[in-house]
Amino acid sequence: MKKTISIIGSGFSALAASCYLAQQGHEVTIYEKNDSIGGRARQFKSNGFTFDMGPSWYWMPDVFERFFNDFDKKQSEYYELIKLNPAYRVYFGIDDFISIHDNLEAIKSTFENIEKGSGQKLQSFINSAKSNYDIAIKDLVYRPGVSALELITSKTILKLNQFLSNVSSDIRKEFKDERLIQILEFPVLFLGAKPSKTPSFYNFMNYADFGLGTWHPKTGMFDVVRGIEKLALELGVTIKTNSPVEKIIIEDQTATGIIIDGKKIKSDIILSGADYHHTETLLEKQHRSYSETYWESRVFAPSSLLFFVGFDKKIENITHHALFFDVDFNQHAADIYDNPKWPDAPLFYANFPSKTDETAAPEGMETGFFLIPLAPGINDSQLLREEYFAKIINRFEQITQQKIKNNIIFKRSFCKNDFVTDYHAYKGNAYGMANTLLQTAFLRPKLKSKKVRNLYFTGQLTVPGPGVPPALISGKLVAELIQKSLRS
Numbered sequence: 001m002k003k004t005i006s007i008i009g010s011g012f013s014a015l016a017a018s019c020y021l022a023q024q025g026h027e028v029t030i031y032e033k034n035d036s037i038g039g040r041a042r043q044f045k046s047n048g049f050t051f052d053m054g055p056s057w058y059w060m061p062d063v064f065e066r067f068f069n070d071f072d073k074k075q076s077e078y079y080e081l082i083k084l085n086p087a088y089r090v091y092f093g094i095d096d097f098i099s100i101h102d103n104l105e106a107i108k109s110t111f112e113n114i115e116k117g118s119g120q121k122l123q124s125f126i127n128s129a130k131s132n133y134d135i136a137i138k139d140l141v142y143r144p145g146v147s148a149l150e151l152i153t154s155k156t157i158l159k160l161n162q163f164l165s166n167v168s169s170d171i172r173k174e175f176k177d178e179r180l181i182q183i184l185e186f187p188v189l190f191l192g193a194k195p196s197k198t199p200s201f202y203n204f205m206n207y208a209d210f211g212l213g214t215w216h217p218k219t220g221m222f223d224v225v226r227g228i229e230k231l232a233l234e235l236g237v238t239i240k241t242n243s244p245v246e247k248i249i250i251e252d253q254t255a256t257g258i259i260i261d262g263k264k265i266k267s268d269i270i271l272s273g274a275d276y277h278h279t280e281t282l283l284e285k286q287h288r289s290y291s292e293t294y295w296e297s298r299v300f301a302p303s304s305l306l307f308f309v310g311f312d313k314k315i316e317n318i319t320h321h322a323l324f325f326d327v328d329f330n331q332h333a334a335d336i337y338d339n340p341k342w343p344d345a346p347l348f349y350a351n352f353p354s355k356t357d358e359t360a361a362p363e364g365m366e367t368g369f370f371l372i373p374l375a376p377g378i379n380d381s382q383l384l385r386e387e388y389f390a391k392i393i394n395r396f397e398q399i400t401q402q403k404i405k406n407n408i409i410f411k412r413s414f415c416k417n418d419f420v421t422d423y424h425a426y427k428g429n430a431y432g433m434a435n436t437l438l439q440t441a442f443l444r445p446k447l448k449s450k451k452v453r454n455l456y457f458t459g460q461l462t463v464p465g466p467g468v469p470p471a472l473i474s475g476k477l478v479a480e481l482i483q484k485s486l487r488s
């Protein structure tokens with residue numbers, strides 16, 4: 001039966017869910033608080049530069065393809081992809097960097113040149129990662145997190161021990177060169193926790209990295225938002241921006257509508273793609289499924305300090321994606337997770353999309369994005385932001401051996417306070433709740449409210465977790481759950 005469904009937010013999970021729900025025949029409207037769609041993957045343009053505000057690594061292309069295939073479409077009908085080579089470069093100091101190429105054979109020989117015997121070990125490690133990837137995609141991540149039994153299949157049972165060990169110790173058993181170790185630990189950082197707290201099974205992210213490669217949508221990650229928006233509109237979804245939801249109306253333990261600008265909008269079903277914690281604040285206390293103590297005790301993915309920078313010249317000695325691991329990785333991780341504080345010596349990530357996409361910057365210029373991961377909930381001020389910009393730009397100049405400070409013609413920062421204001425992010429988290437052992441699958445906040453009928457959740461704080469591919473999967477899972485509830 002056709003239902004009226006209101007969706008809060010327009011991030012990837014909400015956009016994906018809207019497509020599936022419209023495909024089921026419902027009347028679907030998205031209400032987004034900001035003036036543009038895409039959530040953390042928004043884009044802005046200024047002075048001729050184009051900036052993707054959040055995700056920049058397009059990994060797991062199979063998940064995007066599967067999403068479009070669900071609507072009898074192909075990803076290539078909506079945007080074009082370019083495979084990056086090198087995929088990325090990791091800097092460890094002046095004249096000390098490792099480039100990761102776009103195929104495993106080349107990566108193996110890079111490893112072998114650095115540590116004798118590590119090429120073969122890498123092959124075995126990636127074989128295990130691929131086996132886990134196949135199981136994760138086939139048997140695990142497309143499960144709604146309703147029950148522990150979802151994790152028990154003939155294949156996963158053989159892998160149970162991999163939930164009791166961690167990625168970091170596995171890597172350290174096989175590899176000795178600290179630089180190779182850091183490169184192998186990097187992919188699981190996308191899951192939001194320290195590698196030493198991430199179950200070994202999640203090494204499937206290493207297969208996503210070295211096996212499936214790093215891709216770039218031709219004119220930036222926002223191509224993907226635009227592509228899914230186009231599909232949603234084709235399916236009949238209505239999208240309203242500048243529409244912050246102020247309250248979810250509950251009558252008789254049932255969600256019956258939302259309030260925007262003081263006006264009631266009646267709906268049969270409410271689905272929130274906004275941060276889970278924030279959504280619950282739109283409810284009276286007795287209708288919330290999780291307490292403040294619950295949220296306080298969870299491990300959140302880091303917040304971040306971001307800089308969007310326009311340079312009036314081309315930047316040398318740099319690749320599209322660049323990781324600056326020239327300082328102590330473990331100390332920075334401790335400053336995020338163990339003893340939260342601004343790191344004395346921050347690791348940082350930079351990307352220059354105009355290296356691949358000439359439309360991202362005016363001719364002869366460069367678009368730069370810089371990211372420092374920080375503890376969620378950290379104090380944030382303009383002074384600290386500038387202090388840290390100076391730190392990383394000085395290091396950038398030293399390591400890449402060039403002067404760039406005087407070539408900055410545009411700069412905008414974005415940090416914890418902006419994550420809170422712009423996205424209602426709990427503690428200003430950048431990418432949701434971490435995937436640790438105790439926050440995996442059925443142990444994550446539920447897609448369906450435990451207290452209120454017809455109220456559902458999707459996105460990076462619920463299953464399967466942080467990242468763009470999981471957000472698309474989350475949208476599918478919740479749409480299936482809604483369909484199942486309507487049938488029963």
Ligand SMILES: Cc1cc2nc3c(=O)[nH]c(=O)nc-3n(C[C@H](O)[C@H](O)[C@H](O)COP(=O)(O)OP(=O)(O)OC[C@H]3O[C@@H](n4cnc5c(N)ncnc54)[C@H](O)[C@@H]3O)c2cc1C
Nearest residue numbers: 009011012013033039040055056057245274459460467468
């Ligand atoms: C800096 C950064 C870098 C990242 N890098 C990568 C990467 O390289 N690769 C990758 O795969 N992932 C990356 N991620 C993670 C990825 O972007 C997210 O996991 C994903 O986009 C989250 O989607 P979502 O739908 O869960 O939530 P969101 O994108 O946060 O969407 C939630 C939406 O709800 C809206 N909203 C909130 N409250 C209300 C309200 N009351 N009324 C109406 N609307 C409301 C918000 O404005 C927002 O639009 C990155 C994230 C960040 C921030």
